[in-house]
Amino acid sequence: MKILVCISNVPDTTTKVKFKEGDSLFDDSGVQWIINPWDELALTRAMELKEDAGNSVNEICVIHVGGASADATLRKALAIGADKAVRIDACPADAYHVAGQIAEYLKENPFDIILSGIESSDYNGSSVGAMIAEFMDYPGISSVTSVNLDDDDIQINRAIPGGKQVLKTEAPFVAVVQKGIATEPRIPSMRGIMMARKKPLEVKPAVELEVLTESIKFELPQEKGACKMIDSESAEQLVELLKNEAKVL
Amino acid sequence: MSVIAFAKNWNGKFKNSTFELVSYTKALANQLNTNMVVLSIGEVAEEELKLLGNYGADKVLTVSNPQLNTLTSRAYADIVAKAANSVEAEVIVLSDNNSGKAIAPRVSVKLKAGHVAAVQELPLSLDPFVVKKSVFSGKAFGHIQIKSDKKILTIAKNCFGLVANPCDVAIEEFALDIDTNLFKVKIIQEEEQKDKVILSDADIVVSAGRGMRSPENWTPVEELAEVLGAATACSRPVSDEGWRGHEEHVGQTGKVIAPNLYIAAGISGAIQHVAGISRSKCIVAINTDPEAPIFSVADYGIVGDVMDVLPRLTKALRNSKS
Ligand SMILES: Cc1cc2nc3c(=O)[nH]c(=O)nc-3n(C[C@H](O)[C@H](O)[C@H](O)COP(=O)(O)OP(=O)(O)OC[C@H]3O[C@@H](n4cnc5c(N)ncnc54)[C@H](O)[C@@H]3O)c2cc1C
Numbered sequence: 001m002k003i004l005v006c007i008s009n010v011p012d013t014t015t016k017v018k019f020k021e022g023d024s025l026f027d028d029s030g031v032q033w034i035i036n037p038w039d040e041l042a043l044t045r046a047m048e049l050k051e052d053a054g055n056s057v058n059e060i061c062v063i064h065v066g067g068a069s070a071d072a073t074l075r076k077a078l079a080i081g082a083d084k085a086v087r088i089d090a091c092p093a094d095a096y097h098v099a100g101q102i103a104e105y106l107k108e109n110p111f112d113i114i115l116s117g118i119e120s121s122d123y124n125g126s127s128v129g130a131m132i133a134e135f136m137d138y139p140g141i142s143s144v145t146s147v148n149l150d151d152d153d154i155q156i157n158r159a160i161p162g163g164k165q166v167l168k169t170e171a172p173f174v175a176v177v178q179k180g181i182a183t184e185p186r187i188p189s190m191r192g193i194m195m196a197r198k199k200p201l202e203v204k205p206a207v208e209l210e211v212l213t214e215s216i217k218f219e220l221p222q223e224k225g226a227c228k229m230i231d232s233e234s235a236e237q238l239v240e241l242l243k244n245e246a247k248v249l
Numbered sequence: 250m251s252v253i254a255f256a257k258n259w260n261g262k263f264k265n266s267t268f269e270l271v272s273y274t275k276a277l278a279n280q281l282n283t284n285m286v287v288l289s290i291g292e293v294a295e296e297e298l299k300l301l302g303n304y305g306a307d308k309v310l311t312v313s314n315p316q317l318n319t320l321t322s323r324a325y326a327d328i329v330a331k332a333a334n335s336v337e338a339e340v341i342v343l344s345d346n347n348s349g350k351a352i353a354p355r356v357s358v359k360l361k362a363g364h365v366a367a368v369q370e371l372p373l374s375l376d377p378f379v380v381k382k383s384v385f386s387g388k389a390f391g392h393i394q395i396k397s398d399k400k401i402l403t404i405a406k407n408c409f410g411l412v413a414n415p416c417d418v419a420i421e422e423f424a425l426d427i428d429t430n431l432f433k434v435k436i437i438q439e440e441e442q443k444d445k446v447i448l449s450d451a452d453i454v455v456s457a458g459r460g461m462r463s464p465e466n467w468t469p470v471e472e473l474a475e476v477l478g479a480a481t482a483c484s485r486p487v488s489d490e491g492w493r494g495h496e497e498h499v500g501q502t503g504k505v506i507a508p509n510l511y512i513a514a515g516i517s518g519a520i521q522h523v524a525g526i527s528r529s530k531c532i533v534a535i536n537t538d539p540e541a542p543i544f545s546v547a548d549y550g551i552v553g554d555v556m557d558v559l560p561r562l563t564k565a566l567r568n569s570k571s
Pocket of ligand 1: 013037457458459460483484485486487498500501502503514515516517518519520521522525535536537538541553554555556
């Protein structure tokens with residue numbers, strides 16, 4: 001079995017976001033780039049499945065749509081343990097464009113399991129995984145909290161509001177994963193970093209695809225007013241304010 | 250031309266978020282000077298469908314096939330796309346919840362309709378069609394132009410509210426053949442907690458962090474939640490340590506929520522935590538450290554020990570009720 005993990009390259013979660021050119025572009029000067037946190041957990045789970053001798057996972061490939069500046073992030077994914085990385089050389093215009101590029105790759109290079117994080121922490125589109133499933137006409141499972149293989153029998157847990165479902169599906173399929181899929185993301189070992197240098201990072205040309213949406217402007221949220229401090233003995237006063245001032249009770 | 254909203258049901262019932270969706274879509278239809286159609290999939294009683302009329306729905310299409318009572322994103326997307334085509338919808342609107350996130354991207358691909366998720370308000374302009382959404386995990390807003398003729402939006406919870414607009418509802422069965430090939434995913438087990446308030450639906454959330462010091466100390470959190478009819482939540486280290494379940498984790502890597510009232514007890518207010526709660530209408534922080542960053546995003550703050558303040562607050566609420 002082969003697993004493909006979609007990787008988004010996003011600003012570190014502590015980044016203070018700034019914009020440039022009349023607030024029309026994200027200002028990436030000084031930004032640290034990381035593997036999107038959910039994609040990192042997806043990769044970790046893929047590694048765990050490959051290491052488990054009870055199933056036949058024999059290859060993990062990571063794929064990214066973007067420019068050469070993402071290569072460091074892809075090398076990190078290789079250092080964590082992916083066998084191979086593919087970068088589709090295109091500016092990731094929107095989710096439709098990214099998913100379309102990955103689907104084109106999949107048509108030539110089939111995989112059994114495609115993992116994608118629930119959203120990327122930059123544009124929060126939460127749609128690439130489900131779009132790939134549609135482009136490929138594969139089953140797609142959202143809100144996935146665990147993927148288990150038992151002799152290649154696929155069992156998936158999925159969060160539903162206030163509960164969970166256990167599902168069975170056939171490969172190939174796309175799983176859109178979230179919290180729970182793996183506990184701690186793996187950190188590359190020294191040996192992993194050395195090995196990553198020799199692993200393949202293929203760069204593929206993009207295909208012509210329409211772009212359906214475009215970010216034209218950004219704005220920062222309004223500053224919050226000062227926090228009203230209440231004495232720790234005066235819980236009644238807080239209740240009163242929540243009722244009559246904030247009107248949320 | 251028209252606009253269409255997909256009204257998801259849960260065991261045959263709609264939620265407030267469904268009525269918010271209908272309210273939003275009605276206002277959008279007015280903006281575009283066109284009519285709104287609401288689509289329902291799975292078996293829903295007529296009285297329940299009629300409730301959609303309270304928020305401006307005058308035409309409801311229903312696909313009342315029991316095979317569709319549980320969500321299958323592939324089949325649902327197929328139906329939404331066909332219904333949208335049949336009413337020549339220019340804009341398709343869904344709620345930004347689990348099902349909306351699963352269905353909308355698929356419909357986008359089927360119809361080549363530009364998709365924007367978690368839209369915050371009515372379009373900023375119609376020509377060009379520009380919507381506003383939260384980006385960089387709540388740290389900014391983006392104005393996104395949709396260039397395609399057909400457009401598909403999911404709307405963020407609590408972004409619009411409910412707008413009463415009573416109408417007579419015409420309910421019509423939308424007949425179509427359902428491709429059984431689309432049901433490759435089989436549900437083999439399902440568990441639902443019936444007694445707890447569901448975090449993603451809750452109007453009030455009581456959330457606690459590492460400041461609680463140990464999982465045995467959660468009783469004051471649960472008691473406060475109970476008197477408020479609130480859901481409970483937690484910070485990431487609390488769920489990573491297994492003190493509370495993953496489903497309670499809010500923040501950038503957990504759930505993003507927007508309740509009316511968010512009470513943060515013993516939570517420092519790290520940027521990744523705030524990313525998940527910044528759209529709450531009112532935030533209350535309780536923390537021993539007056540310098541804790543949570544106070545810079547809170548509306549009301551108490552400097553104090555959670556083990557003292559939470560029971561006091563619970564008591565004050567009980568007294569104010571009786
Ligand atoms: C990639 C990434 C993603 C992340 N995603 C998330 C996320 O989604 N959600 C999330 O929550 N975190 C996330 N984090 C972690 C985040 O950075 C913080 O570490 C975490 O939010 C801190 O949790 P906490 O506030 O419970 O604990 P702490 O930071 O340890 O804070 C505990 C607070 O409790 C106070 N306190 C202590 N004792 C008491 C007492 N008796 N009474 C009152 N107050 C007391 C302390 O003053 C302190 O402010 C992420 C981190 C990374 C790197």
